[in-house]
Amino acid sequence: MLTQIAHLYATACLAVIxxxxxLIAxxxxxxxxxxxxQKGALNAKGRIIAAVSIPVLAFQGFAILSAAGFPGLGWPRWTAYAALSVSVITMILNGITPSARERAVWFPVTTVMAGLAAYVVIVTL
Known part of the structure; x- marks a missing residue:
């Protein structure tokens, strides 16, 4: 079950990527x-922010997979805590955003993602 939860989290990270x-396109x-x-397409600054988030999301996915024992990763334990922390912060920010559309879509998604990451971190303590 642990590996399935970790794979689900990593898949969610991939979907957000x-x-x-x-957004960049x-x-x-x-x-x-x-x-x-911004309504419509993001400006250059917004696209840069979106681009910066891609390696962060990839890091999160790999860190949780590693914590669950995915073969070949073996990342340090602190990376799973970092991924969980980023997930929780993202969830909070999506919960308090002034954008009703962003809150309606991303708060539930990031809440589930934070829960999945928390499950992996807690189970593997």
Whole structure:
């Protein structure tokens, strides 16, 4: 069960990476990200922020997979705690964003992701 939960978390990270790639490519989803400050496509600064989030999300996914014992990773334990921390912070920020659309879509998603990461971290203590 632990590996399935970790794989689900990593898959969610991958899905969010694809969302970030869509933002970088100009998808008109500005109201669903970064506080919903931009309608339509993100400007250059917003696209840079989306690009920076991609390696962070990849790190999170790999860190939780490693904590669950995925073969070949063997990352230090602190990386799982870092991934969980980023997940919880992201959940909180999506819960308090002024954008109703971002809150409606991403708060539930990031809440589930934080729960999955917490499960892996707690079970593997």
């Amino acid at each position: 694809f969302f970030q790639i869509a 100009g998808a008109p989803l500005g109201e669903y990200t970064q506080g919903g400050q």
